[in-house]
Amino acid sequence: HVHPLVFNDGSSHESEEVYCCACGELVSGPRFSCVDCGFHLDKNYAEAPVEMNHLFHRKHNLKLMTSSPYVEGNPICGFCNNICEKFVYHCYCNLVFHIKCAFLSYKFLVKNFRELAHQDKPISSECHSQELKRVQCFACQKSFLESDYISHDSRFYLHKKCFELPLEISHSFHRYHSLFLQFNSDHLLCQICQETQHQGLVYCCSICKFVLHIECVSPPPIIEDLSTHEHPFTSIFHDHPISHKYFVVDNECTTHDCLNCHEEVNMACGSYNCSDCKFIIHVNCALQDARWYYKIKSKDDFDKLLNAMLEVGTMNPSFFVRKMIKVGEKMINIEIEHFSHQHNLVLSDEVKERRYCDGCSRLILTSFYGCLECDFFLHKSCAELPKKKQIWGLFHQDPFVLTPSCIFICAHCHQLSSGFAYKCEVYLCKDLVCVRCVEIPLSCMSGGHEHLLLLYLTYFGQCCNACDRSIDGDIVYRCKACNFNVHSACVNLLPQTTWHKSDRHCLILTYHEDNDYSQYHYCDVCEKERNLNTWFYHCPICDNSAHCSFVLRDNDLFLKRGSKIKESDHPHTLMFVEKDYDYPECHECGDRCMDLALECLDAECKYIIHWKCSTSFQLLQNGIINNVALTIN
Structure with a gap:
């Protein structure tokens, strides 16, 4: 307008009716007016943007115009299908809207229209069947008979089900891009029914000129319908929800590998992927075992699940701090009370002698907590393990509980272990997992x-x-x-360093044979030739080498020597020992005890037995029991 406009808040009681020059309707609220020529604009339209980025028309911005963009004739509004005679929003795609219709559709788009739905409750079509024969749903252009609807100003009608349509979908007929709810400005044919819908909304891929009518799109999968694959779920090793799609928005690469089998994912076949990160997995890989994932019915369910998983790790500490010191900006726990031991444990960095952790049974080479009153030691990392932990790799959806002081066969690595175990407490489940296997990196x-x-x-x-x-x-x-x-x-x-009775020094895990002379390619334990391309243990002092299999062969690498148990067929406490010399005879089989054995602590008893000859070992191996309790004292 050529003249300045003056703001009027609409509170005065003027008898003269004022009409908005933008939309042509009566103005009853705040407005801007020209005192010279009777030009009035509703406040909303006076402040309208010169260009509108409308997500129902993603290709171009809509430009505000004060009159018809065409030299001859007035255009038809793409929203209400009526003639446009006032202000319009226009795109050179031949798409034109009344200014009011542009605002109304935008409110619907950004869900501010929910306020409208609150004001105008859904109406049953049974109440106005004659009137509804003359109108159509703005979105799908179908009648309202036998369907609830929402109405506004007697010019805008919308099925309740259309009001709830998603703005973006993936569809099996077009697997490479999303389909967005759009105005069909190019009047494209629906790829299912092969008809053109000139008004209303369609699902469209503007890149491929691909269109599907709302009614032709099969009903979007209901999130509670667990028989379909279109629901999000959290998968093994991945804590975000992942959903089934036929494309991945990623500008960095054109191919994607499945994070389970690591083969390329054919996007035409669909995949499960995470919108928060680059996790992607074949459908078959994701769903091959129902124990690998949770099915998520809603975002609220996922939030509850995530909070529960966080609570499992943070709200169940296995120790209480008794003393702390400050080192720089960091607080260090120097004395703790651990649930697995009756005395307080003190932090130490000095590894003066060969000691094994009572949690994982591995050699202690780094910081550890030790008891000043008895021989009880824990790696710092083992002492800080939570009492409850989610372990995905064993197809369990319930958290495992940390159990101290037992001998068991790990359900994951199948190694006999002593010390801490994570135990499944689901009824009839006997699984126990060693602390070495609770984290499985991808x-x-x-x-x-x-x-x-x-x-x-x-x-x-x-x-x-x-x-x-x-x-x-x-x-x-x-x-x-x-x-x-x-x-x-x-x-x-396989530990980086270990001990074997064949050598008095520590053996080091070695990955490559650097010496080409043939005499260095033999195992000094079994005296058989070694494969040059495999790992082996080596003593650099004695120049002895051994197959890795000898470390794991006896299945007792992770049974801590010095641990004590009670046997039902012997009255005294027995201790795990491995004799370096003077091998006594086994009281069960009569052979020399050159391997791991159980020795009676009663000095007068002289009882010793191979571990593999013991009743406890036989019961564990045959699955009759799932653990043997260690004796504290």
């Missing part, structure tokens, strides 16, 4: 290979590059480019 670096190794939950391939044993449906870490494969047990269980 990838790892190993000293035996220069590239990143990826986790495969089930793999059939050649022999393991670490132990030289076959890989037959095992959990492995693999470098696909180099065809380098190692059992997860070899990566996670």
Whole structure:
């Protein structure tokens, strides 16, 4: 307008009716007016943006115009299908809206229209069947008979079900891009019914010129319908919800590998992926076992699940701090009370002698907590384990509970272990997991290979590059480019340093044979030739080498020497020992006790027995019991 406009809050009681020059309707509220020529604008339209970014028309912005954009004739509004004679929003795609219709559709889009739905409650079509024969739903352009609807100003009608339509969907007929709810400005044919809908909304991919009518799109999968795959769920090793889609928005790459099998995902077949990160997995890989995931019915359910999982890890401490000191900006717990031991434990960094952790039974080489009154030691990391923990790798959806002081067979690595175990408390479940197996990384670096190794939950391939044993449906870490494969047990269980009765020094895990002379390629334990391409243990002082299999072979690597148990067929407490010399005879089989044995603590008893000859070992191996309690004193 050429003249200045003056604001009027509409509170005066003027008898003269004032009409808005933008929409042509009576103005009853705040407005801007020209005192010279009787020009009036509703406040909302006076403040209207010159350009509108309307998500029902994503290709271009709509521009505000004060009159028809065409030289001859007035255009038809793409919203209400009536003639446009006042202010319009226009796009050169031949899309024109009354200014009021543009605002109304935008409110619907950003869900401010919910206020409108609150004011104008859904109406049953049975009450106004004759009137409804003359009108159509703004979105789908279908009648309202036998369907609830929402009305506004007697010019805007919308099915209740159309009001709840998602703005974006993925569809099996168009798997490469999302379909967005749009005005059909190009008047494209529906790819299902092959008809054109000129008014209302359609689901459209503007990149491919692909259109589906609302009525032709199959009803979107109901999130509670667990028979479909279109619901989000949290998957093994991944704590965000993942949903089924036929495309992934990622500008960095054009191909995607499944994080389970690490093969390329054909996006035309769909996949499960995470909108928060780059997690993507084949449908078959995601759903191959129902115990690998939670089905999420709603975001509220996911939030509750996430909070519960966080609570499992943070609200169940296994220790209480008794003394702390400040080192720089960091507080250090120097004395704790741990639930597994009757005395307080003190932090130490001095590893003066060979000690083994009472939690994981591994050699202590770093900071640890120790008891000043008895021989009880815990790695700092083992002492800080939570009392409850979610363990995905064993197909369990309930948290495991930390159990101290027992001997058991780990349900994951199948190694006999002593110390801490995470126990499943679901009725009839006997699974116990050693603390070494509670974290299963999706990838790892190993000293035996220069590239990143990826986790495969089930793999059939050649022999393991670490132990030289076959890989037959095992959990492995693999470098696909180099065809380098190692059992997860070899990566996670083989200690960097260990002891063996064949050598008085510490043996070091060695990945490559640097000496080409043939005499260095033999195992000094079994005196058989070693494979040059596999790992081995080596003593650099004595120049002795041994197969890795000898470390894990006896299945007692993680039974702490010095631990004590009670046997039903012996009256005294027995202690785990491994004799370095003077091998006594086993009271059960008569052979010399050269391996792990149980020795009576009563000096006058002289009772000793192979661990494998004991009743407890037989019961564990045969699955009759799932753990043996250790004796504290």
